[in-house]
Amino acid sequence: MSDELLSGGDLEDALARLSRWGIPGRMEGMKDLLERLRSAKQRRAQRHDLSTAFDQLKEKLEEVKRLEREGLERRRSTPAPNEQMRQAMERLAQERLGQLDALPEDFGRAVRALKDYEFVEPKAAEKYQELLKELQQQVLGSYFKNMRDSLKNLSPEQLERTRQMIRDLNRALKERMEGGEPDFEAFQRQYPELAGSAKDWDDLLRQLAQGMAAMRSLWQSMSPDMRSQLEELLGTAFADPGLQAAMNELADTLSQLMPMESYEHGMSGDEPVSLAEALGLMDEMNQISDMEDVVRSARASGDLDPLDPDQVERLAGPGARQSLEQLQKMIELLEEAGLIRKDGERYELTPRGIRKIGQRSLEEIFATLKRDAFGSHRSRSRG
Template sequence: MRYRYSMWDGTQEVPALQAEDILDNLTDDLMNFGDLQHALRNLLQRGMRNPMGDRMQGLRDLLQQLRQQRRQQLDRFDLSSIFDDLKRQLEEILDMEQNTLDRRLEEAGGQPQGEQSPQGQQSPQGSAQQQPGQQSPQGQQGQQQPGQQGDQSEGSEGGQQGGQQQGASQQPGEFADMLRNIANKKKQFLSELPEDVPGQVKELQNYEFMDPEAQARFNELLESLKKAMMDTFFKDMYNQIANMSPEDMQRMKDMVRDLNQMLQDKMAGKEPNFDQFMQQYGDLFGDNPPQSLDELIQQMQHQMGQMQSLLDSLPGEMRQQLQDLLGDKLGDSELQQALNELGQNLEYLYPMRDLRNQYPFRGDEEIDLQSAMNLMDQMQSIDELERQLERTQYGGEIDDIDAEKLEDLLGPEARETLDQLKQFLEILEEAGYIRKKGNQWELTPRGTRKIGQRALIEIYNQLKADSFGKHEIRDTGSGGERTDTTKKYEFGDPFLLDIQKTIMNSMYREGPGTPIHLKPDDFEVERTELLTQTSTVIMLDLSWSMALRGSFQAAKKVALALNNLISSQYQRDSLYIIGFSAYARELKAEELPYVRWDESVLGTNMHHALMIAQKLLAKHTQGTRQIIMISDGEPTAHLEKGRSYFAYPPSPITIRETLKEVKRCTQKGITINTFMLDRNYYLKEFVNQVARINKGRVFYTTPDKLGEYILVDYVASKKKKLSGVG
């Protein structure tokens, strides 16, 4: 078979995630902490290795990317440059207007003439009186009156025709004087503008520009401020109210008034009629209107949070300037008052503490007002997504993470990572390893067996080639694996005939030749290992020192592995598990993954554990009965009148009472094999006494070798080779 190799280009097929791989990646945490929810959270946090050996990202990686993006934005922009941009726009507008005024003055011939007719004096004076505050309402919104603009445009030509359009009574010289007077008044007005941007914008709202392009640019600036003001409450609402007729504007004010009434009803405990509200005003909310009052409130809070975060992130003086700048730009005091009331109602109902943040921008890149509002939207989205990821890390539902927002902020790879993490739980559930019980996940019996099986495989994979040779096998019998030796057939033996040796026995008896005559004594059968029935109790130390020294996880894995070995290969055997610390208790096999060390109590009560072990083994009168005790310390507690008494260093009473139970086990034919995970003086002295009394074996080992010792010793004790001739 030939193989072709090529560079990875993203088109190659990646093996799908397997439930066994996912289960393997959470098993260590489950063994260590005994909490499946904790193990699942850790798995989602850190990710795992995929079948190709590559690391799959987890929630922790997504959080780091999100926080890095926030830092990049903070390091990039200078938020105070909002006013630099507005100031630059105003300077350009004013420069255009000043240039036009200078040109008109030059065209009109410089300074006004000294002699003017009374009629000529009234006209410029009247025009001057219209600067800047006594214009028509249209002029107050930054628009020129058509008649005036036409006069000024014609006046810019400086010709006789312009004077004729003012009336037959005006002479060309009189019109030039009037034009010069108007231009000089405007120049004086512009020279007296406040220095701050909000003050300039406020004054220029009542000013008639002589330059049409400057007027258009200023109107655009006002519209951008209006949009920012409307965006404070309603997303994309400005597109609905731009260029509204008076009737449409009145409808907008009615909508805000009715919305305020709904909020007041909600504060009073009433149920607002949201459906009726949307039937009347739904078209104002664009193509994707809110489906409930709560959703509308959430949208408005989000919009208000953007503006408030922008204000909070500005220096104090600039914050006030921006508030002044946006304060009255809607051009309708009634609507402005209704919106102010709306903001107060929203703040009363749902304070925006979590929606407003002060962002410490420290970059040098300039940004305009609308881009700053969009930036606040992005920063708020980062904050909200960060909260979702953090909640999921500490017990929240992964489905609560906004996948679309994650993709918008971090790209499609982050969305793919989230989808893979969601698959972890789905794959485990579909494989039958976990199931939902209420709001919690739990292992199924199949999941528990699989963990035990994987623990067994892990232990056997760690065995060295010579490990098996360290355990003697003395007896052979029926029911086990075949050996390399044979024996004369006896009644009751498995008829595993060795043909070659059987024929040779006949030839030895009769000599070579054919036909061959077989007799019962010629039959030779293969020996098999003798399988004994065994009843075992594992005594598992749950004291805090087991976790402190890193032994607890290994001990749990061994118990799970031995349970899997017995249930799958030695089904006639029995296994019981006892956990002991200050007190002892029987543990069911399905409880093993969830068992934790007892961190709230002190004591290693072997005395109580041995008492329970004898009761459990009393159910079995045939075969081998044994106790496998796994501990890292000597007994420091014993039962007295049903209560646990603790002492360290160990009390002589505790040692005496524990050894009494060892003697009772010995009298009942129960072997105690002790696996010690420490070698301190008290421990060695105690286990030596146990060995002298019980004649059981003592193994001093380490957590990484514990499984090898226990499992190999268990299997070896099941298979004993018979010596001598059959």
């Protein structure tokens, strides 16, 4: 900081420049913190392959088709009590096998087409329902992150509870938009799986908005072909009109109450990810992007308080946390050392700080004289 003041800047400018650039070899600045965040996001982008997000689900679809084909062939080859029943089974098998052969190559459209297919093999029908249930779990789990555990093995009763929960949430948020004060604690007691970890309505809204933003980012980061498949999958998994309407209403309400930025993330790695992992990855990268925005804004405002050190460490590593904490404590340490104090809205040097700067100035002058003494010529004067 002394260097900054020696160059003629005032204290506020010196503090701002110190925060922005740090002290080489001794303290990182906002520029370094921003680079750490960028690197954390880039590592994720260069590691994962978004095009594999449907691969696990595709394998499950292939299993459904295989089980149905095997069931049809088994029934086809089983001796019938009479010729009429044999011919009927043959016609049924040919019809169903033809329908399976005619399924679209596009994964999403194939899943949707099977929605109206009449399965002959019970195991195949069961596996198809499991596929749809897994889709529901992964998508709902991205929207309602706190509910991921409770959404496992999603039963019809749990799905109905989720539907009712979203309706109640929509009513509470609508009341809040109209100036009312819905009872958060009552909602939290009724739906602890969703609101249990939230401090208040704002905290819950922030969590929900992050989930919605992750889905939007996934959509934006996908190729047009994958977007089409995802659209088909979501339409099939959430064919329930009541649930779909409630989710749409919640999305509209959140966009008004808690608008949250979603980002497009280019992925260039080769490590496979499931749909659930892809949504989690989008959420992490969105959070890092939000942190980058805070740091960029702090270049002007100096306010890094919105950044949570625990979150920074979780997403960008311990080095980023240390960098953040040093920046957050810089002013505090200077005040504790008695070098600066706040005068209204601005900081000023204390008498002790002025003495330190004076000492630093003498050190600079002495260092200059010393360099000259060992330079190409000697000074004849002394003083």
